Amino acid sequence: MTSHEREQFIIGVDLGGTNIVAGAMTLDGSRTLNVRSIPTNAALGDEGVADRMVTLVEGVILDTMRETGIFRSDFVGVGVGAPGPLDRERGIVLVAPNLGWLNFPLRDRIHDRLSLPTTLDNDANCATFGEWWQGAARGGRNVVGLTIGTGIGGGLILGGALYHGASDMAGEVGHTTIDLNGRHCKCGNYGCLEAYASASAIATRAREVLVREEGESAIPGMVNGRYEEITAQTVYDAAKSGDPVASEIVRDTARYLGAGVANLLNIFNPDTVVVAGGVTAAGDALFVPLRAEVRRRAFSPAVRAVNIVPGSLPGTAGMVGAVASFKQQYMGGV
């Protein structure tokens, strides 16, 4: 076989505070092979975590070679998604509080060890880009993505390309003020969307409500009275079985998210808003009141133009989007 006949692959890596996910994808995105996830072990420090990323990728490369009969030269490169803020051009993670990193040259570390062209991009940007390339936002031209986990990350796709802004900071939709005198956010601002609608904010609000309404909810029993063990998942589970306190917390979450999403509609007039992350486990209990709140708040021509959809690539959107970002940055387009 000539190299022309063999399929080429790009490796995607998504570095999170908890796990590293990697996998191999064909250039057209039609096949994804050997998706693996290992714990990040952030305590190992920047070099130690980079080692783990390299080992994980080497494993994906070797298994993909074995499986498909391709050569190492058939791997075009590696796209890495990492927490920001970061400097894409220099390939540096500037600050990553969850990892304890400061000015770490992640791209070059990966590149030097693997001898493959490597690009770096923000993890939340990648998650949105992945949903656009292969997931629920496919076909969109102007897309806003929100990934709701411990925090709320976001990404913007404009005219079919990931938008980065003047200094790679664009898309921080979790840190938009929806209540200027509201809750303190860990970013230093007051009233950020993230301080109301992230998974940790949902758990916090549940604890606050239960101090007053303990007897009316199944949640205390679900955690054996250990309130510190309440998570967003506890709240979704309770809401699903009709718990009134949990249901109200989910409705409030939809209201907060609705205000944030309505802002994005009026500013940005997207054709697609894709909401990913654990919060989508709440299903219609979240999406029905979310869409209603957006209708109440945003201009109707913007509401009519948009689809608000749950993500369809749980766990892999970031890895898939890291491949798409490699294509945009290194190959000139997706």
Added chain:
Amino acid sequence: MTSHEREQFIIGVDLGGTNIVAGAMTLDGSRTLNVRSIPTNAALGDEGVADRMVTLVEGVILDTMRETGIFRSDFVGVGVGAPGPLDRERGIVLVAPNLGWLNFPLRDRIHDRLSLPTTLDNDANCATFGEWWQGAARGGRNVVGLTIGTGIGGGLILGGALYHGASDMAGEVGHTTIDLNGRHCKCGNYGCLEAYASASAIATRAREVLVREEGESAIPGMVNGRYEEITAQTVYDAAKSGDPVASEIVRDTARYLGAGVANLLNIFNPDTVVVAGGVTAAGDALFVPLRAEVRRRAFSPAVRAVNIVPGSLPGTAGMVGAVASFKQQYMGGV
């Protein structure tokens, strides 16, 4: 002279609720001739106002021909800025409450009467585009513009092109929620930036404060006790002479605007934010606390990347931007 030696011109028209502004500009924007402004007389209805626009433009064309010796064939076309929402592709103003218009085919009306290629765009988009092409935002690649008048309009320039969104609704930055349980806005939403920081909101807040603090301010004297005559300009004038109540209103305005602008920084990471309209008359009294509030609320890499500047084309930004929009839509780029 051959047509190649004669300079070519584009006519810009900015249709506002109060005035129509028109002028002739060379293709490179280096010369602007015969800028005229006439009252809109909205009471004449859509066709009557379109007549006034045509007459105004005919006057600009004739005087420019006389002055420069060019022919009618040297006018490439007409760019029109009008209140939205509108449908650019079909050239229709869908709804313009200030004018009382509904589904009026403004572009074709102007085109049919003048026999010149005509484009239509949103007036607030045009004002931002004008500041980018020839004003305070020149040289920016990613620009957010706010025009603060009776309402708050906005526009986005991304990668050097005006961004319209999925249905020409992008850039409605005045209608982003900064306080989800806050003041009712005439758009139907609660807590919009416009409900706090527009010229009419500033006047309203002044009246509210003066009910309690009448004796501590010079404002009541400035309007001979007729509170209904208080305008934003009254407040800026009083603040400039050190009036404590007026100064606090301007500082509060900066705080509200700061929350709105910080949102735009965290979402869009622009290199330039240009704030235009009457509110800029407050000068440093507004811009110094505005920049401070943005620093407090937005991510520092986004703050470091941005210049927040007052507009430099008062009265003509919309007309200039209508010319730029004609270039983008009809000639493929500015």
